[in-house]
Amino acid sequence: xSKVAPVTIVNVGYRSTNYWxxxxxxxxxxxxxxxxxxxxxxxxxxxxxGVPLREIRYALATHYHIDHAGLAEELKxxxxxxxxxxxxxxxxPIMQTWTKPADxxxxxxxxxxxxxxxxxxxxxxxxxxxxGEILHTPGHTDHCVSLLLDDGSVFxxxxxxxxxxxxxxxxxxxxRRLRERGASRVYPGHGPTRSIYETPDEQxxx
Ligand SMILES: [Zn+2]
Numbered sequence: 001x002s003k004v005a006p007v008t009i010v011n012v013g014y015r016s017t018n019y020w021x022x023x024x025x026x027x028x029x030x031x032x033x034x035x036x037x038x039x040x041x042x043x044x045x046x047x048x049x050g051v052p053l054r055e056i057r058y059a060l061a062t063h064y065h066i067d068h069a070g071l072a073e074e075l076k077x078x079x080x081x082x083x084x085x086x087x088x089x090x091x092x093p094i095m096q097t098w099t100k101p102a103d104x105x106x107x108x109x110x111x112x113x114x115x116x117x118x119x120x121x122x123x124x125x126x127x128x129x130x131x132g133e134i135l136h137t138p139g140h141t142d143h144c145v146s147l148l149l150d151d152g153s154v155f156x157x158x159x160x161x162x163x164x165x166x167x168x169x170x171x172x173x174x175x176r177r178l179r180e181r182g183a184s185r186v187y188p189g190h191g192p193t194r195s196i197y198e199t200p201d202e203q204x205x206x
Pocket of ligand 1: 158
C-alpha cells in the first residue's frame with residue numbers, strides 16, 4: 001500500500017492552453033501557469049473546478065514561454081510559490097523579451113522562487129503528497145521539464161508529439177526516455193490528453 005492518496009487531475013486552462021491542477025486531497029500543484037494579465041480568468045476557472053487558490057502549494061512551468069508561465073509573478077503575489085528547476089533559471093528573464101506592453105506581463109522576480117534540481121524533485125513532491133518526479137525533457141526548448149507521476153501520467157508542455165517530430169531527434173529521445181520511465185498518459189500543454197502509445201508505429205507492450 002502506498003502512503004500517498006491517489007492524485008486527481010483537472011484542467012483549468014483557457015485560450016487554447018491547458019493548465020493542470022494535480023491534487024493529492026487538498027494539497028495541489030499547478031502545472032503551467034497562465035497567460036500574462038489573466039489572473040481573473042485563472043481565478044474563475046479554479047473556482048469553477050473547485051480548486052481554492054490557497055490550496056495550491058506550488059506552481060510549476062514546463063517552460064518559460066508566456067502562455068505557460070506568464071502569470072507566475074501574479075500568482076506568487078497571491079501566495080503560490082514558483083517551483084523552478086535549476087535548468088530553467090536562465091530562461092526566466094528571456095521570456096520577458098517576447099512580451100509586449102499590451103500583454104500586461106508582470107516580470108518574475110527572484111523572491112518566492114523555490115529552485116531545485118531534478119534529483120530533489122521526488123522528495124519535494126512527496127512533501128505535498130504527490131508520488132512522482134520532475135524530469136528534464138528537452139525537444140521544444142532546452143529548458144523544458146515534465147512532471148511524471150508514478151501512475152504514468154506525464155505533463156509534457158509543448159514537447160512535440162512523436163508523429164510530428166521526425167526531424168527533431170532530441171524530442172524523439174525524450175519520448176523514448178519517458179516511455180522507459182513508465183509514462184503512459186500524456187497531458188500536453190495544448191490539445192486533448194492521449195495515450196503515449198497513440199502514434200502510427202507504436203503499440204502498447206503486450
Ligand atoms: Zn513553448
